[in-house]
Structure formats: C-alpha cells, structure tokens
Amino acid sequence: MARQDGPSPRTTLRRGASRAVYETDAVRSILDAGVIAHVGVITDDGPIVLPMAYGVRGDGEDAEVLIHGAVANAMMRAGRELDVCVTVTIVDGLVLARTPFHNSMNYRSVVVRGTAHAIDAPDDKLTALQIINDHVAPTWDTARPPSTTDVKKTLVLAVPLAEASAKVRAGDPVDEDIDMDGPHWAGVVPLTSTWGDAQPAGDLRGAPSIPAVVTALAGRDAHQQTRPE
Amino acid sequence: MARQDGPSPRTTLRRGASRAVYETDAVRSILDAGVIAHVGVITDDGPIVLPMAYGVRGDGEDAEVLIHGAVANAMMRAGRELDVCVTVTIVDGLVLARTPFHNSMNYRSVVVRGTAHAIDAPDDKLTALQIINDHVAPTWDTARPPSTTDVKKTLVLAVPLAEASAKVRAGDPVDEDIDMDGPHWAGVVPLTSTWGDAQPAGDLRGAPSIPAVVTALAGRDAHQQTRPE
Structure with a gap:
C-alpha cells in the first residue's frame, strides 16, 4: 500500500475511528481470510452491489485485489471510468x-x-485467474487447464490496495454505567463458518480422486488466517 | 412488491438469467435468512459499500428493507438524493x-x-429499530428499552422492496462434454455458518439469566429459513 502514515481522505472513517486500523497487515490478513467480496459500481440507475469471487496479488505498494467474470463484463460495457468499491466482510x-x-x-x-x-496480457491474465481461483482452495493445478478461448472470454480487473482500510470489532459489548447493575444479560454469540465434506458431482464418471486441497477443507474454519503473517 | 410480472429494467440481470428468480417469496426468504447486508451508495469519491445490520418489514407491495446507524448518518450528511443498493448474500x-x-x-x-x-415518526422509528434488532435474535423485549435520546440519535432508513431481485445457484457444477470422461474430480464443498454458545460479558455483575432466544441460537445454522413460508 502506498501509505504507511494513514488512510487517504476518502477511506478515513468519520465515526468509529477507534475501530479503524490502517495497517497493511490487517488489510491483507482480512482479505486472505474472506470468501467473497461485495463489489459496488455506479450505473445510470444508481449504485449496484454484487457478490463476487476475488483474489489478492502482490505485496506492499503493488498489492491489488483481483475480480473477474460476467459481472465485470457488464461493468465494463457501461463504458465509464470504473470507480469501484470492493468490500470484504x-x-x-x-x-x-x-x-x-x-x-x-x-x-x-x-x-x-x-x-x-483490466488485465489484458494473456500470461498476466492467466496468472490472475489462477490467483482468484485458488483464493479459497488451490484447485487450479489439479483441474483441466482453461483453454485460450476460456481465458479470452473472461474479463479480469485489478484494483490497487493503495486506498484500502480495515475495520475490526472484537470482544464484549460496551454498555453504559447506569446499566451495569441492572438485571440485563450481556455477551457475545460467536459465528463460525465451516467447510463441509466434499460432495462428488452426481455425473462423475470413473473414480477420479478428490484433490488433497479439497479434502483438507473439511471441517476447516472458512475464515481462518491462511497466509503467514 | 409492486410487480408480479417480472423485474424492473434496472434489476434485470443481463447474464445468468436462468439463475434469476423474481418471486416475492424467494426475495423474502433470502432476506430472512441473511445476517448482514452490504449497502452501496454514491459519494463524490465514487461508490462505497459498507456492511450493515438490517431488517425487513411489511408484506407484498409495502415490504421494505430497513437499515440504520452511524453509517446511515454519514450517508445522509452527503446531502444527496439517496439512491442505494442493499445486497444480502x-x-x-x-x-x-x-x-x-x-x-x-x-x-x-x-x-x-x-x-x-428516513423514518422520522418516533413510534414508527422505534418499531423499525426493533425489527432490525430482532432480525437475527429477538432480544429487544428482554433488554433495557432504548431511551428517547438513543432513538433520536439513530437514523433509520427504509428501502422499498419493489425493485428487488433474487439470484440462487444450487447443486453440482456444470461441465463441458469434452471433460466428462477426463481424469478430473468435480463436486461441491458445502459451507455452513453456525452460531456458537453464548459467552457472557466479562463485566457481567450478579447472575442475570441468558435470554431464551440467545440460548436457542447455539448450534443453529445462521442461514436457515426462520420465517414461515
């Protein structure tokens, strides 16, 4: 990320500033732990927000979030300069x-x-597609490689992480003094997202083996940090 | 929802139309099963997408999605006509x-x-806040009621569901004929989000009992359909 000294004006949070953390590491570890992004663009009919797969590449000042697919095509067809907001929660x-x-x-x-x-150079695009594909589970190398036509059909977009901000809330509720001796309960109910056992497709022929990276997902917290810090 | 005959032009999906379902029931059951929304608005610096709690009220043509809080305040301060996109995935x-x-x-x-x-009438606002609060777990009635000041401080926004569209993908991958006899595995890895056991706040005094609706969350699929269809 370009700045070590704080967020850019448009990513500064006006409220809840104490929850805002701007460190590169926080941004990266959250992006690594997320499963989908919600991508917002402006259209003639107002804002639209769509869920998309994503990946992250590069480090430091060159880091980018990558998105792709049919939705990106629709966005590009809009013919605008493509200001986007990519949010991962x-x-x-x-x-x-x-x-x-x-x-x-x-x-x-x-x-x-x-x-x-847009990422246009074929080799660069192929690498970007692999990064997006492998974000949750690195299955690229054990599948049939995409054809040149497949790659041509797909639009891949990169958004610099220069203006990224992270926000984290953890721990107990914060109540008012007047409520501390009252009769009301307070606490946290954790939410955990877990990958299940791989379910083979109904039309599977023969007995192809399940890739080890897929088997390894079973029982795993989907949002654990997977990248060494 | 206003239309039974299809989506409005700006919610028509150009691609993946076979996945699009426009029925009121689908929209409502997905909104009922979601935990957070990603809300997109347009600012002078481009689109921004933020995660927010939400609720749903009303039925049929009067149904609305409700959002609130500090973020809504920031949006309102922007002084624009507030075109929004509320996406739940x-x-x-x-x-x-x-x-x-x-x-x-x-x-x-x-x-x-x-x-x-904006919802301004105090009674209406209080009801809307309860609906948002109770979206995941109906704890409103077992907590200390909000003060008049609390309610005044909070901005609550309603967005009609008239232009809502639902999109669902379920089931196996769809592969090409040329790959069906190949050596590659195919299938689905399910993802499940589960509420855990309630963890009492560290600063809890006395022994207030945990509300039954909170205890009932433990082990529950966070995205199960909770509203009678």
Whole structure:
C-alpha cells in the first residue's frame, strides 16, 4: 500500500475511528481470510452491489485485489471510468448489550476504493485467474487447464490496495454505567463458518480422486488466517 | 412488491438469467435468512459499500428493507438524493468443476435497488429499530428499552422492496462434454455458518439469566429459513 502514515481522505472513517486500523497487515490478513467480496459500481440507475469471487496479488505498494467474470463484463460495457468499491466482510459474532442501542456485531472488514483496470496480457491474465481461483482452495493445478478461448472470454480487473482500510470489532459489548447493575444479560454469540465434506458431482464418471486441497477443507474454519503473517 | 410480472429494467440481470428468480417469496426468504447486508451508495469519491445490520418489514407491495446507524448518518450528511443498493448474500458452498473456468459458488442473494427514505415518526422509528434488532435474535423485549435520546440519535432508513431481485445457484457444477470422461474430480464443498454458545460479558455483575432466544441460537445454522413460508 502506498501509505504507511494513514488512510487517504476518502477511506478515513468519520465515526468509529477507534475501530479503524490502517495497517497493511490487517488489510491483507482480512482479505486472505474472506470468501467473497461485495463489489459496488455506479450505473445510470444508481449504485449496484454484487457478490463476487476475488483474489489478492502482490505485496506492499503493488498489492491489488483481483475480480473477474460476467459481472465485470457488464461493468465494463457501461463504458465509464470504473470507480469501484470492493468490500470484504467476515462476521465473527453477535454482540448483545444490556440495551439494544449498544448491540453490535464482531466483524473484520476491508473496504477497497479505487479505479479498476483490466488485465489484458494473456500470461498476466492467466496468472490472475489462477490467483482468484485458488483464493479459497488451490484447485487450479489439479483441474483441466482453461483453454485460450476460456481465458479470452473472461474479463479480469485489478484494483490497487493503495486506498484500502480495515475495520475490526472484537470482544464484549460496551454498555453504559447506569446499566451495569441492572438485571440485563450481556455477551457475545460467536459465528463460525465451516467447510463441509466434499460432495462428488452426481455425473462423475470413473473414480477420479478428490484433490488433497479439497479434502483438507473439511471441517476447516472458512475464515481462518491462511497466509503467514 | 409492486410487480408480479417480472423485474424492473434496472434489476434485470443481463447474464445468468436462468439463475434469476423474481418471486416475492424467494426475495423474502433470502432476506430472512441473511445476517448482514452490504449497502452501496454514491459519494463524490465514487461508490462505497459498507456492511450493515438490517431488517425487513411489511408484506407484498409495502415490504421494505430497513437499515440504520452511524453509517446511515454519514450517508445522509452527503446531502444527496439517496439512491442505494442493499445486497444480502449467503454463500452455501464452493462449486468445483473439472476445469476452473466452470468453478462457481452456490449462493443465495438478493439485490434491492431503490431510493431510501428516513423514518422520522418516533413510534414508527422505534418499531423499525426493533425489527432490525430482532432480525437475527429477538432480544429487544428482554433488554433495557432504548431511551428517547438513543432513538433520536439513530437514523433509520427504509428501502422499498419493489425493485428487488433474487439470484440462487444450487447443486453440482456444470461441465463441458469434452471433460466428462477426463481424469478430473468435480463436486461441491458445502459451507455452513453456525452460531456458537453464548459467552457472557466479562463485566457481567450478579447472575442475570441468558435470554431464551440467545440460548436457542447455539448450534443453529445462521442461514436457515426462520420465517414461515
């Protein structure tokens, strides 16, 4: 990320600033732990937000979030300069205070604002597609490689992480003094997302073996940190 | 919802139309099963997408999605006509095809586009806040009621469901004929989000009992359908 000294004006959070963390490591570890992104663009009919697969490549100032697919095509057809917002959120729990005004959620989120650019060079595009594909489970190498036509059909976009901010809430509710001796319960209900056992497709022929990376998902927390810090 | 005969032009999906379902029931059941929304608005610096709690009220043509809080305040301060997009996504699994070009995810999502309006009448606002609070777990009645000041401080927005569309992908990957006799595995890895056991706050005094609705969350699929169809 370009800045070590704080967020850019448009990623500064006006409220809840104490929850904001701007460190590169936080942004990266949350992006690594997420499963999908919600991507916002502006259309003639107002904003639209769509769920998309994503990946992350590069380090430091060159780091980018990568998105792709049919949705990207629709966005590009709009013919605009493509300002986007890519948001990744992991909900870690429900925070229940003594009064609903202080209820909250524990979560980790990253907001990436910036201008998306298309990745055109075939080799670069292929690498980007592999990174997106392998974000959750690295199955690229054990599948049939994509054809040149497949790659041509897919649009891949990159958004610099230069203007990324992370926000994390963890721990207990924060209640008011007047409520501390009251009769009301307070606490946290954790939320965990877990991959299940791989279910072979109904039309599977023969007995192809399940890739080890797929077997390894079973029982795993989908939002655990997978990248060495 | 206003239309029974199809989506409005701006919610028509140009691709993947076979996955699109427009029925009121699908929209409502997905909104009922979601935990958070990703809300997109347009700012002077481009689109921004933020995670928010939400609720749903009303039926048929009067149904609305409700959002609130500090973020809504920031949005309102922008002084624009508030075109928003409220997107709720539940990821149900990873879809692994014989080639990565056909990889996908199983998911349920709803995209609500429209103009948000503030709910101002105090009684109406209080009811709306309760609906948002009780979306995941109805804890409103067992907590200390919010003060008049708390309610005044909170901005609540409603977005009509008139222009809502649902999109669902379920089941096996769809591969190409040329890959069916190949050596590559294909299948689905399910993803399940589960509430855990309630963890009492560290600063709890006395022994207030845990509300039954909180205890009932433990072990429950966070995205199960909770509303009678």
